[in-house]
Amino acid sequence: MTRYDNTNAIELTEVDMIVVGGGTSGCIIAGRIAKAQPDISIFVIEGGLDNRHDPTISKPILCSTHIKGESNFMSIYQAQRLPDTVNRDCFIKTAAVLGGGSSVNFCIYTRPSAADFDSFNADGWAFKDILPFMRKFETFHGYGNSRVHGYDGPVHISDGGFCVPRVESMIFESAARSGYDYIEDAQDPTELPSIGVAKWRRYASTDGVRQDTAHTYLHPLLDDNQHPNLHLALNTKVSRVIFDKYNCVIGVECYSDREILKVIATKRVILAAGTFGTPQILERSGIGSSRLLKSLAIPLVSELSQVGENYQDHPLISAAYKTSLKPGETLDGVLGSGKTLAHAIQTGDPILGWNGVDICFKLRPTEMEIANFSLAMQAAWEKDFQHVPDRPVIYLAVVSGFIGDRKAVPAGQYVCITSWLAHPYSRGKIHIASSHANDPPIFHSGFLSDPDNLDLEMLVWAYRKGHEIMRSFSFYDGEADVDGAAGLGHPDGIFLENGKLRADNGPIQDFVRRTVTSALHPLGTCRIGSGDLGVVNERLAVHAVGGLRCADLSICPNNLGTNTASVAMTVGEKAAAMILEDLIVPC
Numbered sequence: 001m002t003r004y005d006n007t008n009a010i011e012l013t014e015v016d017m018i019v020v021g022g023g024t025s026g027c028i029i030a031g032r033i034a035k036a037q038p039d040i041s042i043f044v045i046e047g048g049l050d051n052r053h054d055p056t057i058s059k060p061i062l063c064s065t066h067i068k069g070e071s072n073f074m075s076i077y078q079a080q081r082l083p084d085t086v087n088r089d090c091f092i093k094t095a096a097v098l099g100g101g102s103s104v105n106f107c108i109y110t111r112p113s114a115a116d117f118d119s120f121n122a123d124g125w126a127f128k129d130i131l132p133f134m135r136k137f138e139t140f141h142g143y144g145n146s147r148v149h150g151y152d153g154p155v156h157i158s159d160g161g162f163c164v165p166r167v168e169s170m171i172f173e174s175a176a177r178s179g180y181d182y183i184e185d186a187q188d189p190t191e192l193p194s195i196g197v198a199k200w201r202r203y204a205s206t207d208g209v210r211q212d213t214a215h216t217y218l219h220p221l222l223d224d225n226q227h228p229n230l231h232l233a234l235n236t237k238v239s240r241v242i243f244d245k246y247n248c249v250i251g252v253e254c255y256s257d258r259e260i261l262k263v264i265a266t267k268r269v270i271l272a273a274g275t276f277g278t279p280q281i282l283e284r285s286g287i288g289s290s291r292l293l294k295s296l297a298i299p300l301v302s303e304l305s306q307v308g309e310n311y312q313d314h315p316l317i318s319a320a321y322k323t324s325l326k327p328g329e330t331l332d333g334v335l336g337s338g339k340t341l342a343h344a345i346q347t348g349d350p351i352l353g354w355n356g357v358d359i360c361f362k363l364r365p366t367e368m369e370i371a372n373f374s375l376a377m378q379a380a381w382e383k384d385f386q387h388v389p390d391r392p393v394i395y396l397a398v399v400s401g402f403i404g405d406r407k408a409v410p411a412g413q414y415v416c417i418t419s420w421l422a423h424p425y426s427r428g429k430i431h432i433a434s435s436h437a438n439d440p441p442i443f444h445s446g447f448l449s450d451p452d453n454l455d456l457e458m459l460v461w462a463y464r465k466g467h468e469i470m471r472s473f474s475f476y477d478g479e480a481d482v483d484g485a486a487g488l489g490h491p492d493g494i495f496l497e498n499g500k501l502r503a504d505n506g507p508i509q510d511f512v513r514r515t516v517t518s519a520l521h522p523l524g525t526c527r528i529g530s531g532d533l534g535v536v537n538e539r540l541a542v543h544a545v546g547g548l549r550c551a552d553l554s555i556c557p558n559n560l561g562t563n564t565a566s567v568a569m570t571v572g573e574k575a576a577a578m579i580l581e582d583l584i585v586p587c
């Protein structure tokens, strides 16, 4: 095993395989292949730093550190200002650290509906084909159907050793009073009803340690002295892939803050640099729209106009509420005071295994609500949702604590309701603006850009639902008075009439446009598809070149109604299996 960082020049100049990006999918691919094929040398080149020995990574309770303040483990993408989001700045953070999103995410474990994989319409990607890979990565602790969960995978799924039963009971009781179905296991894609309210689990061991894919797939092999075929470079970015005259991959060009160098790959290069990273590397390598590449003087290798297109996310809104909960029942109790947090760390308090998110609603509108939608929304409902009963329109999470800057609110115990669209209609895109790897790309989030304003209409409905649900909890104590533009306040000018929100949607629409943001679930920029409609085929091989694969969330052709880490892990497992099977093909 060799581990490098940019303080050592990379001595390795030739290997069999290179995995670009040691993120959620990349670590799984490298770990699985290194273990299965000891005679194949495999080199993970990761742009970010190591993720070991950092409490902000290992302790789920500190997960918001990376999203709130400055973090050495994140990259920031600035979206173009657009009228749909009132021309405001919108920044989307993405992981830049070994383990990728699995190292810095909120540890929320959810899975998509069976229909979401079926909608890929790609050989080998229907739900029945995918289920074995969904099971393969997990060791599931909790109530669930053993046919759909895994019990011997590297990633432990549990409640992290901490939950707050009193609050859970209060939420479930009021949900039952309001008529929501209780779902025993919302992560069982084969069971109906899957719409209702459920307890969520986390990517955490039963003793509260985060289960990122570097700690679960890569570090054990790097440490065991039995995998000299596995190599890792940190803080080293790949700028482009290099091809021979037959358009077969021969290696990559990468750079650290010291030097630019080439590494040869005799068998495969696998791009797992994520939804933002992978399309940019392809374009810098000459794979993309010929018009764009010509304008940037990049020689064309393969004309694939969909590279960087089809960007999707789950647009999210949040609202904060005051509660009568006790300090030990929300994150505010422990994170609101440095002294309390230090004490919790010193004593190994089980609360460190908590992310504050125990309960979620997966929701679809009622028939009466549908009847009040616009005609365009009714048509969309009929086409995309009506006949797919396990497809939620929104996810609505009850977050125990204030998720913004605590200085924006008076001290207290808060609950935030965050809702995101599971299947939005808007699309964005990301393209390089120059051939230089350090120049920022041009990025459109696409939020609220669908021509019929369907996403806006659904988010207005989501806000109303969240308000209604929150008001039904016995611990509700009014809307939070959020100071400034924290994005967690409430629409100006809304008020209650007979205990319900005023019928006028105008202020809520304005609130959504001013505050909608990313659920941090980007996908789709190098989608599976044939001909002009795709970038990779169903075996994840990039069209019209040899030896190059994409294997991260960029390959999803359509959105999946889930927090997306489980999909990235599933893609990693499936990609590793296919790459091993396809090794008999030389390039």
Ligand SMILES: Cc1cc2nc3c(=O)[nH]c(=O)nc-3n(C[C@H](O)[C@H](O)[C@H](O)COP(=O)(O)OP(=O)(O)OC[C@H]3O[C@@H](n4cnc5c(N)ncnc54)[C@H](O)[C@@H]3O)c2cc1C
Pocket: 020, 021, 022, 023, 024, 025, 026, 045, 046, 047, 048, 066, 067, 093, 094, 095, 096, 097, 098, 099, 100, 101, 102, 104, 105, 106, 107, 108, 109, 110, 236, 237, 238, 239, 272, 273, 274, 275, 277, 278, 281, 519, 520, 521, 522, 552, 553, 554, 562, 563, 564, 565, 566, 568
């Ligand atoms: C803050 C945050 C919170 C989230 N919360 C949740 C959650 O609670 N539950 C959930 O299910 N999902 C969550 N997600 C989403 C989930 O983590 C991601 O969907 C998933 O990690 C994406 O996996 P990936 O392999 O496609 O990309 P990533 O995991 O992002 O991996 C890409 C890797 O490539 C590296 N890279 C990029 N460019 C280059 C380059 N040029 N050269 C070398 N390396 C490069 C990056 O540093 C990164 O390590 C969250 C995401 C974030 C960012």
